[in-house]
Amino acid sequence: LGVVLGLDSRRVQFTPDLMPSDILGSEVMEQDEFGKRSFRFISGPIFAQLLMADEINRASPRTQSALLQAMQEY
Structure with a gap:
């Protein structure tokens, strides 16, 4: 259905070691070539x-x- 409608679809296999950040995402620090x-x-x-x-x-x-909670807030 997602392919036919052109939607971005993903699948998550829940396991006991899955963390909330694996579902929600996370912030990472990056440093550019100038050190910023x-x-x-x-x-x-x-x-x-x-x-x-x-x-x-x-x-x-x-x-x-x-x-x-993420599903509720949308």
């Missing part, structure tokens, strides 16, 4: 237009909560 430092956000799969989350019950409660 800045933060850049690397988005996780939750920012896809179509997300398939497989076996959510296997994840830790903290990771499940992060997924549900």
Whole structure:
């Protein structure tokens, strides 16, 4: 369905060791050639237009909560 509609689709396999940052993304510090430092956000799969989350019950409660909170805020 996502391919037909041209949507950005992603799949997440939930495991006990999956962290909230693996779903939501994280900020990383980068340094350019002049030594200036800045933060850049690397988005996780939750920012896809179509997300398939497989076996959510296997994840830790903290990771499940992060997924549900992100879904609620949209």
